[in-house]
Amino acid sequence: MDGFDQLPDSLILLIFNAISDVKTLIRCRSVSKRFNILVPETESLSLKVDQVISPDSDSDSLVLTFFKSFLKSLQDFLTTTTETKSHHPTRTRVLNSPAQILSQFDRVKHLQLELPGGDLKLGNGLTVKWSAQFGRSLKSCVIIGFKSDKSTVSENPGDVEDIGGGLKSRVMWTISALIAASARHFMLEEIVRGHHDLESLVLLDREGEGNVVMDKEGMRECRLEAAHVSENRTLVPSVRMRMRHVPRLVLECGVWVEGATLVVVRPSIEKDDVDDAELALGAFGHGIYRETVQRLLKTRSYMLEMNSF
Numbered sequence: 001m002d003g004f005d006q007l008p009d010s011l012i013l014l015i016f017n018a019i020s021d022v023k024t025l026i027r028c029r030s031v032s033k034r035f036n037i038l039v040p041e042t043e044s045l046s047l048k049v050d051q052v053i054s055p056d057s058d059s060d061s062l063v064l065t066f067f068k069s070f071l072k073s074l075q076d077f078l079t080t081t082t083e084t085k086s087h088h089p090t091r092t093r094v095l096n097s098p099a100q101i102l103s104q105f106d107r108v109k110h111l112q113l114e115l116p117g118g119d120l121k122l123g124n125g126l127t128v129k130w131s132a133q134f135g136r137s138l139k140s141c142v143i144i145g146f147k148s149d150k151s152t153v154s155e156n157p158g159d160v161e162d163i164g165g166g167l168k169s170r171v172m173w174t175i176s177a178l179i180a181a182s183a184r185h186f187m188l189e190e191i192v193r194g195h196h197d198l199e200s201l202v203l204l205d206r207e208g209e210g211n212v213v214m215d216k217e218g219m220r221e222c223r224l225e226a227a228h229v230s231e232n233r234t235l236v237p238s239v240r241m242r243m244r245h246v247p248r249l250v251l252e253c254g255v256w257v258e259g260a261t262l263v264v265v266r267p268s269i270e271k272d273d274v275d276d277a278e279l280a281l282g283a284f285g286h287g288i289y290r291e292t293v294q295r296l297l298k299t300r301s302y303m304l305e306m307n308s309f
Helices: 009-019 022-028 033-041 072-078 082-087 098-102 157-161 163-194 216-224 276-283 287-297
Strands: 044-048 051-053 068-070 110-115 127-134 138-149 200-205 210-215 239-250 256-267 301-306
Touching: 009 022, 009 033, 022 033, 022 044, 044 098, 098 163, 110 163, 127 163, 127 216, 138 163, 138 276, 138 287, 163 200, 163 210, 163 216, 163 239, 163 256, 210 216, 239 287, 256 276, 256 287, 276 287
Parallel strands: 044 110, 110 200, 127 210
Antiparallel strands: 051 068, 127 138, 138 256, 200 210, 239 256, 239 301
8 A cells, every 4th residue: 555545634734734835736736636636725825926927017117017927837737738738728828827826726724925026126225125914905014224234334424314315215115115015915816805715815025025914804804895906006095104214223233224214104094003113023023124123113203194096
């Protein structure tokens, strides 16, 4: 008897959940009839998008207006052979979006998607990271930006003030982050509506620039009522932006942080049930980001308001 035949289905599914990688799991379906039946029951999945294609999108757009994503490495597994194509023309269509690929799985509860790159291309050594929570629409977004130097800090305070381009530029990259988040949320909506067992959903990028998080309650809201959309992205509601800025910081690890900025964004119509510290530390609670956030939270904040866009 084959050793795998002695393993109970529950143990095999436990192994599949630990593997989680969609590419590997699809390969497992070709191992045996039993594996082919069990793989779609995997509850924890990780889907890495190797290439993003956005036909008919504006190349001058700040972010990709729509993610028509597909896994190039999965083509050999998702399409039929040339011999089969001649007999089954309806199978020649490539499953080219995450929602279509994930339709092969029936009981997904925990899902992480990874895009090949971020959307903001700021340059000048400036680091900007963001983390957004969504339901039907934006619930909150935390953005941190700074320029770090492990050696010495500028002797000219004026140079520090200009890092990131001043208040106007900081507002612009805050808007850019919100547009990027809303475009990613738009892509997730089809996945959320197709998988009613989902309890947690995270969409991030390989560069670690930004992530969109949806919890069980947020996905329930999304299924009940469709979000308002604008140009292939979810409409960002009217928001309040609480901004904190410090010209320079020296962290305990010896890293100089210049032009550090923390922005906490919330919809204008919602109450602040969670304070800024909890949101910011929950989004950036590790490494130099944690210490930078902790220091910024102790500084004076400035409130800005922005209409829906």
